[in-house]
Amino acid sequence: MAINAEWYGRLRWVVRLNAPVESLTTEGDTHDGGVMVGGVRHQARLVVLATDGPAADHLLGETGGEWRSTACVYFATAEAPIDEPILLLAGDGPDAGPINSLCVPSLVSRAYAPNDHALVSVSVVGDPAVSDDELVESILHQAREWFGQPVATWQLLRVYRVRHALPDQRPPHYRTIEKSTRARQRVFVCGDRFDTASINGAIRSGHRTAEAVLRELDA
Template sequence: MSTAPVTIVGAGMAGLTCAIHLHRANIPFRLVDDADAVGGRVRTDTVEGFTLDRGFQVLLTAYPECQDHLDYGALNLKPFYDGALVRTHGRFHRIADPFRHPFDAPRTLFAPVGTLADKLRVARLRGALTSQSLNEIFSAPEQSTRQVLATRWGFSDLMINRFFRPFFGGVFFDTELEASSRLFEFLFKMFAQGDTAVPAQGMQAIPEQMASTLPADQLHLNTRVAAIEDAHTLRMDDGTTLDASAVVIATDAPSARTLLQDEAIPAKQRATTCLYYRAAESPLDEPILALNGDQDGLLNNVAVMSDVAPSYAPEGETLISAVVVGDPVEDDASLERTVRRELIDWFGLPAGGWSHLKTYRIPHALPDQTTPAVRHNPDAVRHHGAVYVCGDYLRTASINDAMATGRLAAEAVRADQSVPSA
């Protein structure tokens, strides 16, 4: 076995998890990333005292990998309400998880968001998926989410379009609901079994907590890999080379495809756009997601992040997140004007006085998971020879499976180098 360290390219959730497991196994490693901080797509900025995640992001506390790797108490997680406000025909209607908010069940039953039978089907769906194992979910026949909602679970078009389309369309960044039914059923189970939350100091607190468990001298930021010369040599952007006992590519799919010159790695990505505003007061006054239940306009969902986590805004101020699925063709100024008009329509004239803080366009927010897409093959992390890959594009587009593939890559390296389990 080479005495050179395993080199992990990419310090996002997959790369950090891989590094943690190599470190636990006493396997020398180095972790390189061309960004100025860890996290990959899970990043947070501070703008005028506000905490802005780079795009609307949440943590599902039921994720098994997160439970194994993260200290939730130290993250000081702040949960969302278990449900949503669905806006249709100019009014907001509450859809609540009746098992967690039984007093809101009557409002949910009579909300014009699907039929009464649809509301009962939600309870049946919840019961079925919470009782299924992950293996059962990932071995079920794969359809599109829209198909499985209509055929396997029997929901009406009204319920699909007014609730599932904006809610899960905002999760998948796919409002046509073409994403795999396996992804949908896995995420529905996770939503039902835990909280939807953000760390008090922003989503980047998650990768920072992970990085804090690693030797600082093995983390190399602002370091760009230009090419993989072979399984044991990387050429850097400055022309130097690095020796490696193995290489783990832990980047997003487009970057992995380029570095490995492998057209089999999926190129299609889902985009999202997030606009942040400061306001004098909250238009919702509770930590709940507001959804566009009508198939019009650009806005998909709105959340008052300072209602969820007061630390996201300076004292006495309000932070609002407005999400548009995809990457609109308008320039930023035109897009902001359009979104503001829609916010005024949703929340009234005070929205006209909100101050725009920042717009994030994220073209590679998630891998596209249009069927067939979701497979749980542990050998998928082995690319060729001593080159490995990890990332959410190998399994489900989630923090959980970014971390899972990082763990699997480390386990494959350990097995291939015949290193005993720690």
């Protein structure tokens, strides 16, 4: 959010939010290309497809690669279980419970929780084959081992299962990543799947694609 706000302030163009692209029209001469949004065609000489992989595959009519899932579970609590803005990695072994990492985002920015509360964020690797209730119960059980009785007061806020959380980039992925910038003659692509699966990778891929687009426009 903070990154978006920072960058948006520097743009000279209008950005339309909550306007999912329904289709790409890239055939024909350069004046026929563009994107369809809300049933209206927006003409463009070049299109940069910066969506997540599954959305890009859908728009391009392609079948994409493998993805890794995660579950994110959020709790509200009157008192943060830690007092530093750090990420705790579970070191108690895979049998101890589903928590992979835990942090308190409201210790990073007060804007993430009301003044009298802390926001606890728990990350779980994969999409556990249990119900949300069972997942939350096992998280709280493990957290009680870490922080003791105060965990009993944690209030569940939300469980998110993010199926396409990250592109599957198991080692030695970096050597085999396809660092493409172009999907069609007038459609460019970017995103973390064309670099390392991270914000930094997504930015680096976007930078490469922006350079390719500038070269194309100059040609």
